Amino acid sequence: MVVGTIKTLIIGASGMLGSDLCKVFPEAVKLTHKELDITNRENVIDCIRKIKPDIVVNAAAYTDVDGCEDRQELAFQVNGYGPGHIAEACSIIGAKLVHFSTDYVFDGSRKEYVESDVPNPINVYGYSKLHGENKIIENIDDYRIIRISWLFGVHGKNFVETMLRLSREMDTVKVVNDQFGKPTYTMDLANKVKEIIELDPGIYHITNEGICSWYEFASDIIDNVIPCTSEEFPRKAKRPRYSVLANTKTEPMRHWKEALKDYLKERNA
């Protein structure tokens, strides 16, 4: 974004969140995975030095939660060390860094987590993302780490699309009713980033309002859904029972049900 002399760089620009960030920051320099691999420290530093942004927004990550269990090395390279390389480069040129982390840094044994709660991941994805947070904090002071959860957006594979597809393919769709979180629309989040950039450095918890189970979320999307337990639907990576991020630092965003209506309009437009 160029406002006066402010130059923004978006990394991971073709992902689900990255694509909406590109809409909110149309003037930003945008780099896709093909254009910059964040695991290559030298390239990251060279590239950021050449572009000389004032703000770097990193939306790049390895986000396949079950895939991370099999590809731990890749998970740590992309989600752990990659953000550290970006932070190092930002620190060299004096740029602010905005980065996204996850509710999955917590174990889900408590009903809600505030920004200062101590993380305790229970899967490789969560460990790798926590490593990324720590590498950023080690390398730069001027960071905003935004922990987010249960994203849906028109530019990526997401739960809403999975439900719509399964609903067409099956008579009834079983969805777990014992994992709770806060669904979040990537467009709302991308708009909120503008505000967070202006706030103090630190960790932020940003989601749409409203807590639900995956089953309750699905019930707002399709009609032929029935509840089941996590035991009935085993996955490779363990999931936290409560993935509820409490935002104690900024104005709350709207309820996910309102956001979902806009998402459905946008995808059908």
Ligand SMILES: NC(=O)c1ccc[n+]([C@@H]2O[C@H](COP(=O)([O-])OP(=O)(O)OC[C@H]3O[C@@H](n4cnc5c(N)ncnc54)[C@H](OP(=O)(O)O)[C@@H]3O)[C@@H](O)[C@H]2O)c1
């Ligand atoms: N989705 C969720 O529900 C959720 C929940 C909590 C937190 N988050 C966090 O939110 C952020 C955005 O997630 P998202 O859902 O938008 O993810 P996404 O759609 O999977 O996008 C991630 C992007 O990162 C790129 N990428 C992967 N490896 C890379 C590398 N080595 N170098 C550069 N780019 C690379 C991917 O490119 P390719 O596809 O070409 O590999 C993709 O464009 C991530 O930090 C994620 O951890 C997501």
